[in-house]
Amino acid sequence: MELRSATNIELAAELDSKHQAVASAQRRLLEVVAECDRSEVWQSEGCRDLAQWLSIRVGISNWAARRWINAAHALPCLPHTSDALDTGALGLDKVVELCRFAVPETERKLIMWARRVSVAAIRRKADLEARPSQEDILEADKTRFLHYWWFDDGRRLGLEGSLPADQGSVVARALDRLADRAPDIIEDDCEAGPTESLETRRADALFMMASSAIADDHDPERATVVVHAELDALIGDQRGCEIEGGPVIHPETARRLSCDARLQVVLEDAAGDAVGIGRTARSAPAWLLRQLRYRDRACTFPGCESKRFLHAHHIEHWARGGSTDLSNLVLACTFHHKLVHEYGWKVALSSGGSACWFRPDGRRFDPGPGAQEVPERAPPLEHLVSVA
Numbered sequence: 001m002e003l004r005s006a007t008n009i010e011l012a013a014e015l016d017s018k019h020q021a022v023a024s025a026q027r028r029l030l031e032v033v034a035e036c037d038r039s040e041v042w043q044s045e046g047c048r049d050l051a052q053w054l055s056i057r058v059g060i061s062n063w064a065a066r067r068w069i070n071a072a073h074a075l076p077c078l079p080h081t082s083d084a085l086d087t088g089a090l091g092l093d094k095v096v097e098l099c100r101f102a103v104p105e106t107e108r109k110l111i112m113w114a115r116r117v118s119v120a121a122i123r124r125k126a127d128l129e130a131r132p133s134q135e136d137i138l139e140a141d142k143t144r145f146l147h148y149w150w151f152d153d154g155r156r157l158g159l160e161g162s163l164p165a166d167q168g169s170v171v172a173r174a175l176d177r178l179a180d181r182a183p184d185i186i187e188d189d190c191e192a193g194p195t196e197s198l199e200t201r202r203a204d205a206l207f208m209m210a211s212s213a214i215a216d217d218h219d220p221e222r223a224t225v226v227v228h229a230e231l232d233a234l235i236g237d238q239r240g241c242e243i244e245g246g247p248v249i250h251p252e253t254a255r256r257l258s259c260d261a262r263l264q265v266v267l268e269d270a271a272g273d274a275v276g277i278g279r280t281a282r283s284a285p286a287w288l289l290r291q292l293r294y295r296d297r298a299c300t301f302p303g304c305e306s307k308r309f310l311h312a313h314h315i316e317h318w319a320r321g322g323s324t325d326l327s328n329l330v331l332a333c334t335f336h337h338k339l340v341h342e343y344g345w346k347v348a349l350s351s352g353g354s355a356c357w358f359r360p361d362g363r364r365f366d367p368g369p370g371a372q373e374v375p376e377r378a379p380p381l382e383h384l385v386s387v388a
Contacts, residue, residue, distance in 0.1 A: 020088035027075070027085045034072035067096040074099035080107045090114055097122040101129035140164040154248055178205035181306070208309050208334060256341035288312075292329050299333035300347070300355035302365060306333040313337055315347060330355045 033054065036042075042053030054065040075082045081098055084090040090098070094114050102110050114122055146161035163171060179201035242248050292312055298305040313332045316322030330347055332340065339345040344360035357365040 016088070019091075023088040023091060024086050026092045027082060030068060030072040030075055030085075033068055034076075037069060037072070067100075071096040071099040074102075077104060078102055078107050079104075080111060084111050091119075093119045094122055097126045100126040137164070174209060175202050175205045178208055181308075204335060211309060211334070250342075252341045256337060288324070288326065288329075291326055292331060295326065295353060296331040296355070298331065299336055300330045301332065301336040301339070301357055304333060304336060306335075309334045311337045313340060313347065315349065 033050075036054075037050050040050075042048075042050050045053055047053040047056065050069055051062050051065040054060070054068065055062045060068075075085075075095075078099065081090070081095060081102060085092065085095045090111065097119065098107070098110055098114055140162075141164050144161075144163050144167070146159070146163075148160075149158045150156070151158055179198060241251055241253075289312060293310075298307045299310060310331045310333055312329050314322045314324070315328050315330060322328050327349065330349065332347070339357075340347055345365075346358040346362075348356045348358070350356055359365055
């Protein structure tokens with residue numbers, strides 16, 4: 001034990017020594033950065049400024065390069081901060097943040113404070129003290145953008161954008177609030193971590209926000225998603241369906257969309273001629289939706305009970321002969337609606353009108369007590385729907 005303790009002390013001492021040497025070299029590095037700025041070395045290298053040249057030259061981000069440049073010019077006026085870096089009392093990350101707001105009159109106290117707190121705490125104070133200029137605010141607003149593109153043969157939508165901080169914080173808060181309330185649609189054996197799960201729910205939250213906006217739009221002609229599909233495609237799975245102005249989608253996805261989305265389904269024959277047009281708003285009339293909401297109250301998936309973004313799901317799809325009657329409808333939230341159409345789950349109504357959900361392998365899903373008493377296999381399709 002004593003030998004190990006002595007070894008640990010030696011290691012710690014060596015770490016301190018190496019850190020001091022690195023920190024001292026970093027102080028000299030910042031001096032060289034300031035000299036490079038004064039001599040404008042980047043102009044002959046095809047770069048727009050020193051930050052870009054430095055980023056390329058030493059392999060750091062443009063953000064870090066700008067922090068270095070600011071610290072390089074500030075340190076000559078902050079001798080105590082410069083000495084703290086030279087001796088290793090403060091590391092480079094803390095110094096570059098201190099240089100954003102320290103002045104000769106305050107640097108002594110700030111150094112003592114900085115040694116006790118994290119880099120994040122110093123950066124936060126720097127953000128508050130060195131507030132952005134009005135020009136920076138206007139630049140962020142003028143350069144805001146959002147564009148999207150289809151890729152992976154139309155199976156995915158890519159998004160990229162930039163918003164000013166005030167607008168971005170609203171979007172981020174809205175997405176995170178919706179994501180917090182959203183369940184996961186994942187396989188039982190999925191090993192997605194907390195970060196991946198949250199990012200998935202944020203993607204679903206963005207879809208929910210867009211769906212809500214379309215549903216509230218008073219111009220149905222411009223706010224309607226149009227799907228072109230041959231009747232055989234909706235009944236079977238041999239051909240794809242096409243979103244107008246968008247990609248080709250799987251027939252099962254088209255069946256889910258045609259349940260009750262703000263959608264116009266154009267049924268076509270083999271020659272491409274329209275043979276029928278689905279409803280522009282919701283498939284079920286308002287009076288029937290009221291009855292459905294009164295009966296089901298919320299999403300019928302066990303344990304969900306979500307009351308927002310609900311869909312009137314046809315147990316037997318209308319394209320396959322199902323009727324738009326209360327006995328053939330159940331409420332499902334956006335997430336669990338996908339389970340039925342894209343993930344192979346089934347839902348049925350018992351004789352008492354309550355929904356029963358079945359896994360893709362046919363086993364009834366019932367997470368509550370007494371689950372062992374339910375049937376192991378789903379009943380035949382003709383028994384999944386109560387009498388219409």
